[in-house]
Amino acid sequence: MKRLRIIVLIILTTKAAMAQDAQPLTLPEAEKQFLQNNLQLLAQRYHVDADNALIDQARKWNNPSFSTTLGFGTLNKVQPFNIGSGGQFEGNIDQLILLAGKRNKQVQLAQWNAASSAAAFDELMRTLRLQLRSSYYELYFLKETEKTLREQLSNLQKILDAYREADSKGSVAHADVIRLQALQVGIANDYTDLRQQELAASLNLQTLLGSPLPVTPVVAGDVLQQYTIGSFTLQSLTDTALANRPDLALANTQLQQANVNYRLQKALAVPDLHVGATYDKNGSYAANFVGMTLGIDLPLWNRNKGNIRSAASEIKAQDALFQQQRLNVSAEVANALTRIQFLEKGSGWPDLKSFNTEYDQLIAEVASNFRKGNISLLQFIDYFNSYSDHVKHTNKFLNDRVLAYEELNYTTGTQLFNTVN
Structure with missing residues (x-):
């Protein structure tokens, strides 16, 4: 039992030590830090920049090509690089001209690809913001529960110390001390389990924020009053989601990409034109010959039919998705x-808030009356256990309610309930 007492004292003192290292943040401060430091968002921003750069690249013309023939004399008289008087020099320059609007379609494809990257960034932002707020509020309500359990352990330790002293004098039954110790073990175990959940939520939040320090959520006022369904209807919320969901925008951009790619593949079946000029010093019918060159690929073996059929099927696939x-x-x-409607139905939040205040007062009176001997040990244990369960269940319900509204933010792709604290 001495070991148990040491464990309880460690539990009661650990919180104060950890609080000195924790970084207190309101939700807006946390979101600002999240936007600045989250490495997943940073990586996706670079992807967007990279795809935007490819739009400019798609607008560029192909470089011209140049070829030359340098005279090496004859078989009878080899004269390397003989391009002077009586020697030979031939030069050709060629420019590829894309026909059937290929370059314009390549630009459009690059633009839709960049739009897809931007939509993917927004979708990542939407997902990570939900994770951020979920971890933030989960940690907040866990800490609220932890605060109560620590107070219970502290009060119970004082009562148990008094009972042990009375037990040593023979003024109370030793069995009562054992029962109080059993109650202490149960609450200490609940506290330990709670701390494990809190550490997990804290690690998730710290990772999302890219913070070297743990975070302590700072929520001012009644957080639940910031969330209300108001006049929103299913139809209005659905319309909002269809207009704002980045994953839907991403699916649409991929469909548009498929359409542009289909048009590009059809255009690629059209041969491109080569236009150039040639100069021949002595190898033509006349010295210093200058001519124009024209060339075009002959679509005999490859008319790009496979790619065209593939692109057409991809349109159908993307449309279905x-x-x-x-x-x-x-x-x-x-x-x-x-x-939300299920959680709101019969929750009676104002009554619940009032009930919490009354319950806090009740448990304080119970502890006081137990010390005075006005209530029995069994009554005290029953009240104590009921109070612990009430606090845990209440904070879980409040957390579930907040997250339900954050889930609606997530599903609509907007900040309908943008908290300020």
Whole structure:
């Protein structure tokens, strides 16, 4: 039992030591740090920049090509690099001209590819923001529960110390001391489990923020009053989601890419034109011959039919995925709204808040009356256990309620409930 007491004292003193190293942040401060330091977002930004650079590259013309023939004399008289008087020099320059609007289609394809990268960035932002807020509020409510359990352990330790002293004098039953110790073990175990959950949530939050220090959420006022469904309807929320969801925008850009690629593949079946000029010093019918060259590929063996059929099938595939994504969006919005309505129905948040205050006062009076001997040990243990369960269940419910609204933010792709604290 002496070892248990040492464990309890460590639990009660560890929190104060950890709080000195933790970084207190409000949610807006956390989101600002998240935007600046999250490495996944930074990497995706570089992908967007890279794809934007390819748009400019697609606009560029092909470089001209140059070829030459340098005179080496004759078989009877070898004269390396004889390009002077009586020697031979031939030069050719050639420029490829893309026909059928190939270059314009390549630019369009690069633009849609950049749009896909931008939509992917927004989708990553949407996903990580939900993770950020989920971890933030989970950590906040876990710390609220932890605060209560620490207070319980502290009060119980004082009562147990008094009972041990009375037990040594024979003024209380030793069995009562054992029962109080068992109660202490149960609460200490609950506290340990809670700390494991808190550490996991803290690690997730710290990773998302790219912070070298743990974070302590700072929530001012009644956080639940910042979330209310108001006049939003299923139809209005669904319309908002269809207009703003980045994953739906990504599916649409991929469909547009497929359409442009199909047009490009059809254009690639059209041969391109080579235009150039040639100069021949002494090898032609006349000295210093100058001529114009024209060339075109003959589409005899390859008319790009396979790529055209593949691109046409890809359009159908991307269209099916886009329509499926629209259905998913509508279903996710309906599910998120139903969850909120379920949590709100009969929750009686103002009554719950008042009830929490009354319960806090009640448990303080119970502890006081138990010290005075006005209530029995069994009554005290029953109240104590009920209070612990109430605090854990209440904070879990409050966390679930906040996350339900954040899930609706996520499913609509907007910040309908943008908290400020």
